[in-house]
Amino acid sequence: MNRGGLLNQLLGGWEFSGLFSVQSGHFFTLTVPNARQRLGATAVGQWFPDRLREAKLSHPTADRWFDTTAFAIPRNPDGSFRLGNAGRGILSGDGAFNLDLGLMKSFPIREQVSLQFRWEVFNVTNTPTLTDPAPNIESPDFGKIRNTTSVPRQMQFALRLAF
Numbered sequence: 001m002n003r004g005g006l007l008n009q010l011l012g013g014w015e016f017s018g019l020f021s022v023q024s025g026h027f028f029t030l031t032v033p034n035a036r037q038r039l040g041a042t043a044v045g046q047w048f049p050d051r052l053r054e055a056k057l058s059h060p061t062a063d064r065w066f067d068t069t070a071f072a073i074p075r076n077p078d079g080s081f082r083l084g085n086a087g088r089g090i091l092s093g094d095g096a097f098n099l100d101l102g103l104m105k106s107f108p109i110r111e112q113v114s115l116q117f118r119w120e121v122f123n124v125t126n127t128p129t130l131t132d133p134a135p136n137i138e139s140p141d142f143g144k145i146r147n148t149t150s151v152p153r154q155m156q157f158a159l160r161l162a163f
Contacts, residue, residue, distance in 0.1 A: 014105045015105065016101070018101045018102070020099050028132045030048060031137065032048065038081040047083065048085075048088075049073060050086060054070065056091070063145075098150070100122045104117060104118040116160040118159075119155070119157050120156050122154045123150060123154065130147070130149070132145070134146070
């Protein structure tokens, strides 16, 4: 085999693949615990807080995803509890950003036999996707995010013999 043929065999014929996805965050609902005990009503499934003002922050972080002081436990002037004015799904969680890449090449061995080399990288940018913040207004973690739903960057190499 001549030198040009060997270089072409090693450097030519590589295939590149990729998958890119972006999603906006989904909406979630804030809650107040113990509706049945505090309201004395058995038909109340979820109890929503009072929304005092806009809660969206210009630069949310995992420790403060929204302005938690924009919500309060709903009470009447006499101190008794009532249903709150905050609706369902008024805040949105973290969006997702993901980039997966792959590089592969098949090396012919004989007429109908080849060896394929693959290198795949998942979550190339190592960008975390955060879970929703704690929605319970009485939780010490209210408005904070403590987990991720994505996996960190992963790589894998593979050899595939096709015959």
